[in-house]
Amino acid sequence: MVCDYLSIPATSVSSEQCFSISKNLITDNRNWLVGKTIRACMCLRS
Structure with missing residues (x-):
């Protein structure tokens, strides 16, 4: 359950x-x- 909420995104799209x-x-x-x-x-923009 913790991994569902605290997982690291698989791609870097959000950071880019x-x-x-x-x-x-x-x-x-x-x-x-x-x-x-x-x-x-x-x-506000996101």
């Missing part, structure tokens, strides 16, 4: 998608955003 979203979010014009704000924006 996360990097892609963050690349589009953190631009030269938005480099002043703090980590907490970036995480919140990424959460």
Whole structure:
């Protein structure tokens, strides 16, 4: 039962998608955003 909930994904698609979203979010014009704000924006976009 624990393995069903705490398993590691078999592919890296979710991590690659996360990097892609963050690349589009953190631009030269938005480099002043703090980590907490970036995480919140990424959460809203996913």
